[in-house]
Amino acid sequence: MGLSLQTKNALIDAFIGRRQNFGNGSLYIGLTTTENLEEDGSNLVEPLATDGYTRVLLGYYGQSMTQIMSASVDGASANTAQILFPRATADWGTIYNVVFFTAKEGGTYLGYAKLENAKAVNKDTVANFDIGAIRIAIMDELEVSGN
Secondary structure, three states: OOOOHHHHHHHHHHHOOOOOOOOOOEEEEEEEOOOOOOOOOOOOOOOOHHHOOOOEEEEEOOEHHHOOEOOOEOOEEEEOOOEEEEEOOOOOEEEEEEEEEOOOOOOOEEEEEEEEEEEEEOOOOEEEEOOOOOEEEOOOOOOOOOO
16 A cells, blocks of 8 residues: 555654654654664663663654754655764664664654664764754555465
């Protein structure tokens, strides 16, 4: 089934916190040292808070000053500001994926995106993503079954 552009934009806007979504209307991005994530995130490992790590807010519904992701266009959104994680106070390990949650701690796991190049985050490093580096999109897939 193909989704209409209007539906794609509405889903992306809900996902990134530009409209009410998933209960609380917020989206946080995090990092994981897990290379091959399970679809349900059950094997996900984030760096430790005691090492300076915390998730970063990408948007909270109804608070425009929190919006780091653009309004969706053509079923996609990208970050319009640089995303900066706190300075690591200890080695965080090698980061393989970014992960998305509805809360700064705990919350609902929404999904992940594999980094093109895994990156080690060592003590005194600030993990960051330049403008446009994070792109969230709904991709059309064609599925055929039967004869």
